[in-house]
Amino acid sequence: MENKHINIGLIGYGTVGKGVVKILEENKKIVLRKVGKSVRIKSICDLRPIDRSEFYVKNFKNIIKDHEIDLIVELIGGYEPARTIIIESLKAGKNVVTANKAVLAKYWDQIFTTAQECQKSIYYEASVGGVIPVVQGLSEGLASEEILEIKGILNGTTNFILSEMTKKGVTYESALKRAQEEGFAEAEPSFDTNGIDTANKLAILSSLAWGGWIKVKDISTNGIANLDIEDVLITRDFGYDVKLIGSAQKTKNGIDLSVQPCLVNHEHTFATVENEYNAVMITGKDSGDVLFYGKGAGQLPAASAVVSDIINLSKSIVANTAGVVSDVIYNKNKKIKIIPSGKSRAPYYLRLSVFDKPGVLSKISGILGKYKVSIASLSQPDINDSNYARIIIITHETYRENIEKALKQINATKSIVKYKTVKIKIEI
Numbered sequence: 001m002e003n004k005h006i007n008i009g010l011i012g013y014g015t016v017g018k019g020v021v022k023i024l025e026e027n028k029k030i031v032l033r034k035v036g037k038s039v040r041i042k043s044i045c046d047l048r049p050i051d052r053s054e055f056y057v058k059n060f061k062n063i064i065k066d067h068e069i070d071l072i073v074e075l076i077g078g079y080e081p082a083r084t085i086i087i088e089s090l091k092a093g094k095n096v097v098t099a100n101k102a103v104l105a106k107y108w109d110q111i112f113t114t115a116q117e118c119q120k121s122i123y124y125e126a127s128v129g130g131v132i133p134v135v136q137g138l139s140e141g142l143a144s145e146e147i148l149e150i151k152g153i154l155n156g157t158t159n160f161i162l163s164e165m166t167k168k169g170v171t172y173e174s175a176l177k178r179a180q181e182e183g184f185a186e187a188e189p190s191f192d193t194n195g196i197d198t199a200n201k202l203a204i205l206s207s208l209a210w211g212g213w214i215k216v217k218d219i220s221t222n223g224i225a226n227l228d229i230e231d232v233l234i235t236r237d238f239g240y241d242v243k244l245i246g247s248a249q250k251t252k253n254g255i256d257l258s259v260q261p262c263l264v265n266h267e268h269t270f271a272t273v274e275n276e277y278n279a280v281m282i283t284g285k286d287s288g289d290v291l292f293y294g295k296g297a298g299q300l301p302a303a304s305a306v307v308s309d310i311i312n313l314s315k316s317i318v319a320n321t322a323g324v325v326s327d328v329i330y331n332k333n334k335k336i337k338i339i340p341s342g343k344s345r346a347p348y349y350l351r352l353s354v355f356d357k358p359g360v361l362s363k364i365s366g367i368l369g370k371y372k373v374s375i376a377s378l379s380q381p382d383i384n385d386s387n388y389a390r391i392i393i394i395t396h397e398t399y400r401e402n403i404e405k406a407l408k409q410i411n412a413t414k415s416i417v418k419y420k421t422v423k424i425k426i427e428i
Contacts, residue, residue, distance in 0.1 A: 006039040006314040009063035012075030013046040019303025035314045074098040090118045097309040099126035105200040108213045112330045120323040126305035128201045129278045130296040145284030147209040150248045152280035154201040156297030157192035158244045160184045163274040171229045195223035195259040202246035212336040220341035222260040241271045254337030262427040342401030347426040350393040353419040371406040388418040
């Protein structure tokens with residue numbers, strides 16, 4: 001007998017899970033109008049008893065086995081048992097909604113192969129960019145496009161920290177503490193601050209855009225934990241803001257992938273993206289640049305994206321079309337060529353702390369020239385130290401491997417440098 005409702009099994013009742021229940025209950029009429037049936041929570045599983053005892057189920061396997069449940073929402077995060085929940089739900093004939101970017105990035109192949117084999121759907125809008133509908137925009141709104149580039153600020157925690165450092169001139173440690181106090185950073189924030197969260201999201205968008213499986217290990221990843229406030233302030237005076245940018249660019253030689261702190265000109269679109277907000281720029285061959293912008297962190301923005309997935313997937317369930325056509329075009333046999341990180345080209349900002357004596361600058365210029373690194377501009381700001389000088393160099397566009405070889409030699413020449421040279425990519 002056909003259900004009168006779309007019944008939801010929610011696995012994971014944390015901050016976002018509670019937000020999902022709140023939105024579904026407060027927006028019943030909106031959901032009914034859009035789906036054609038009421039959508040209701042039937043069961044909730046969590047590690048411990050919850051404040052909604054009427055829904056509580058101790059073992060997630062009982063939710064997966066429940067024939068009355070149409071759709072499983074996985075919100076526990078992490079790799080296991082999240083992977084098992086998603087795979088077993090699909091095999092049990094259930095459609096799935098998840099916000100779990102880590103499990104998708106790591107098990108993209110297995111998850112979407114299983115979804116295709118079982119003819120079931122998995123929606124995952126909330127896994128990238130919080131409330132921003134970038135997954136739907138990429139897979140549906142830009143469905144006709146040959147995607148040339150994906151670039152964005154994809155982590156609200158790091159963007160909040162960088163905004164604090166830029167606007168208030170505080171250290172990384174002080175900005176992180178403020179982010180934790182405001183609820184934008186975890187007590188253990190390394191997943192965000194080391195760039196791993198951004199890399200997971202970039203892997204998802206890139207895999208979706210180019211129809212294969214781009215793994216996180218393919219992405220050259222550097223975070224913001226070692227960023228010095230000195231460089232934030234210097235580059236601000238030079239007309240730049242520091243942002244953690246995830247970038248995937250299609251070139252004739254393959255996909256160029258990276259996550260790293262970058263300098264963006266004050267007039268660049270990304271310079272206006274502050275605090276917990278995210279922005280993604282997708283460039284299509286025919287469409288040109290398309291910008292997605294919105295809150296990338298917070299309970300209700302993330303929950304809103306999950307509920308949107310629930311509504312859209314429920315519409316397909318009502319029409320009996322969910323999973324009939326694959327939502328993700330994925331060919332496990334398709335190999336995507338990735339450019340080695342050293343072959344990536346960009347201009348760079350360099351801050352050198354050198355001994356203040358004759359001949360140092362010519363030696364630096366010589367080493368840079370040896371590795372075909374051309375200087376676009378050079379300045380020597382005053383500092384209150386007679387023992388060393390600070391030199392700021394902006395390079396022309398160059399290969400990453402060239403500048404790294406040059407800096408390795410410069411830093412190894414103890415007669416030149418007092419401290420290790422700082423290098424930051426300039427986004428153009």
